[in-house]
Amino acid sequence: MSTHQNIVSPAGGWDCHVHVFDAAHPVQGGHYRPVQHDLADIEALAQAHGVHHLVLVQPSVYGTDNTVLLQALAHQPERHRGVVVIDRGITDAELDRMHAMGVRGVRFNLVSPVGNGHEGLEALAPRLRERGWHVQWYAKAEQLATIAALHEGTGLTAVLDHLAGMGTAVASSDPAWAALRALAAQGAWVKLSGWYRLQASAPYDALGAHIQRMAAEMKERLVWGSDWPHTAFSADALPPYASVWRPVVDALGLTRAAQIRAAGAALYT
Template identity: 70%
Template sequence: MNPNPASIPTGWDCHVHVFDPTHPAEAGHYRPVLRDLPEIERTAAALGVGHLVLVQPSVYGTDNGLILRALAREPGRHRGIVVLGTDISDAELDTMHRLGVRGVRFNLVSPVGNGPEAFRVLAPRLKARGWHVQWYAKADQLAAIADLHEGSGLTAVLDHLADMHPGIGAADPAWTALQRLAAQGAWVKLSGWYRLQSMAPYESLHEPIRRVAQLTGEHLVWGSDWPHTAFDHDALPPYESVWQPVVRTLGASRAAAVRTAGALLYA
């Protein structure tokens, strides 16, 4: 039985993955253990989070079946971000939309990720459905992303603090590129701290988080990056530990707004 919508916590975790070791994986990737939707729902509820954005991990390539089945468990509650081949049919896109998919991930870090050519091919069809484009990219690739989005009518969503790690200087051109993307309406995910040359409690990221927040204004969402594939499966960081940098950096009031902003981005 589906829960009463009124009983679902209002917070959003905008970057999680689900895994099933029986689901076919791309060759050359890590072998995931079982991390399913009920597990992350239970984990997130303790922090007042009731809505999740399921992001297709690179290990499954363009086979989005695991995410789509998870979304179908409780239609309308969660959202999905998929990875697509350029030969995807309109019927498949429409089915994904009904299940809660609202964006496509382009991965410039993993060798199996989609790139600029796929963006150009898919862009008109994504725009027609009101979807956005989520980028997993390095800071020095932000300028190229801004070029792609110029005039496209598509919103960019930048994973993991747009890769603005502590090693990037105050005058680095990546900040100018991020400012340009912000002017285009881009959103940034406050997520993946341990992917940003930082270690818990992530104090070295406080200044980059503040500067990103100044550039993007209200266009911030938070993601836990659960189940934290950078860690051994039996040594995951506490769920709340990857939320606390947001509170410490932005303050309780603004952090609370960030935690519910997914309702706007993923409407």
């Protein structure tokens, strides 16, 4: 695809993976120390690129303390959505409060050194299903088969972060593709996001074939996320917002890319 197309989409699109940070808020040790990144900053940046709705994802450094995310959602709960990290002891009243604020999913992070394992999924599943929430996974490609097995019979939708971990090192014959197909049959979604987490460098052309294959496997169940504010980069060297959208346009074309940017409306109702 040409890299010289106008890549700004009509207003109203969705960026389905961003984080907000309060530099003064306590964090878990042994990981990065975030700097201040406010909701207003990403709202302005996204709006300039035709994106009106954001999905705030709980970063691993805050563990199950969702305070920063929920405070951000409280500003405009009807506009944005959230994905939180919780433990099995959370009360129904707190789940309902989160839902009213715009939370629509829980995250399990199997990659971060301070991430959370999947042990609480079975206990939480009935309560998540009752509220129509999904389960978001940050995982490696070799963990997809385990995720498919965990979801079997739960009635919960899986949402797979960052191209489902299908980086440039994942060969076309890798068994992870079969696991992805099993997840697709269960109704899973994939986020086209986090290119720099997938053994690729800007402009991420090396991921083009994987993006195209992902689109063929997942059909309409794809969303896009910028991964702002890009915690893999220093605060003074953040990738331009358009640069992490461009790989979708280059791989799939403007029409298909616009459909993906709008698809958050279906997943985050």
